[in-house]
Amino acid sequence: MDRVDLPPPQADVPVAHRADAYAAAPLLNCLLREVAEPLPEPGERPVYRLPGGRLLRVLGQRRPAEPEVYTAGGWRRVGHAELVKLVAEELTRHTGVSNHELPAEMTDSRDAVAALLTARDRVAAPEDPYLRSEQCLVTGHPYHPAPKARGGGPVAAWLPYAPEAHARFPLVLLGLREDTVVEEGDTSALDALGEAPPGYRLLPAHPWQLDLVDRVEACAEAFAEAFADGRLIRLGTTGFETWPTAAIRTVYAPEHDLFLKFSLDVRITNDIRRLWRHDLLKLRRTDEAVVKAFAASPGPRPAAWLSDRGYRTADFAFEELAVLVRDGLHDRVRPGTTPLLAAALVEGFEGNPLDGTADPADWWQAYLGAVVPPALAAFGDHGVVLEAHLQNTLVAVDADGMPVQALFRDAEGVKLPADVPRAAGWERLVYCLVVNHLCEVAAVLAERHPGFDPWPAARRELARHDLPEAAALLTSPTLPGKTNLLLRWTGADGADARYLPLPNPLVGA
Structure with missing residues (x-):
């Protein structure tokens, strides 16, 4: 859970308000990354110009909150329902394509979050830290417009099987x-x-x-x-x-x-x-x-x-x-260690080792040493592209919470040399491992430890590997960011991937 931008799970914060905040954050991330233009001097509330010319500002950056639009000479707060309407209007204008299905999914995702929060308030989390990590993702994918949509079915049909409700x-x-x-x-x-x-x-x-x-x-x-x-x-x-x-x-x-x-x-x-x-x-x-x-x-x-x-x-x-x-x-899993879902380290859960990390530099170096080498070796030596994103990676930590081993899963998402050209495979690996994974963990560390820069260590780790693509990555001005909002809006195949260039924090780190 983002302790800065998202409301805490307190009884005095209405579920509806908490659900709006959880659902708005990933939707705003998509909108701002894929179609908005950031304006200079962001300040505490960065301002963006949308395709139709409207100005939108938010609080925070990793998990944007409290969206406001500029109208009649002042800023006006936008609730989740109005945000969905605004996104639909802007995407129709930006793409020339209308879509009635995705706005319904955005609303369904928000309503699912409300149901999940209500359920979580009534049931205890698992005692096992691994299971707690698997079942903590109330926000879910931070760059998807409807990460918690459950197909529009009634809550009673899916809630008994929802990990986020500790089912x-x-x-x-x-x-x-x-x-x-x-x-x-x-x-x-x-x-x-x-x-x-x-x-x-x-x-x-x-x-x-x-x-x-x-x-x-x-x-x-x-x-x-x-x-x-x-x-x-x-x-x-x-x-x-x-x-x-x-x-x-x-x-x-x-x-x-x-x-x-x-x-x-x-x-x-x-x-x-x-x-x-x-x-x-x-x-x-x-x-x-x-x-x-x-x-x-x-x-x-x-x-x-x-x-x-x-x-x-x-x-x-x-x-x-x-x-x-x-x-x-x-x-x-190595003896004496505890596996944890990597995505949970970003979202937050009781027992998160980041809660007790006094020295982010040592922890981050250990994390990089566990996660990066196997993914690069699989690609460089065998042409195997792991889908090494946050939800397909487990990280085993020792008694002090230090990362000592990475575990990867899900053959369905793996690509082999016969599946994709090498360049496309590398692009996919960079998106999954660096953009979806390392960027998120790095952002949490930087947020929790003001002044800490995680990217020099990441650069050193990537530079250790004798892989031409890794060397080129260190000088590339951009990284590939998957456009989940535009993919869903334009009705692309679910397995499709289209990327837009994002600034590469490794350059100059």
């Missing part, structure tokens, strides 16, 4: 007739989650996903037929609870030390979060390439890859019922 729940267990099973890789961990009758294989399912597909007439009919003819049978639920992680559709089962990733037919940020057939079919090739790259990783503090071991699904509902099996933590 935990059993999985539905289905029996899948053996002649309809489709699987690849090592899925043996699924068979330990329950017991299937002879002739069937165990197939866990996310209860929210089952609710979602049941509301689609064609899917509901297909599933009804499968239950009627015995291809599917219901076996109850797991005898243990799972915890949804920040990814929402990925859950962690601590008793089994296992991650499971499901399809979820709802738009979250840019994508419908379904396990798509084309991604599943290339999963083993991708995961094996990353495993090989990490096995050869040099250095005294080797990073870990949480392998996507395999998947299991039904031939008659390949994407809808797919479940992906991912490595747990116990055999991957």
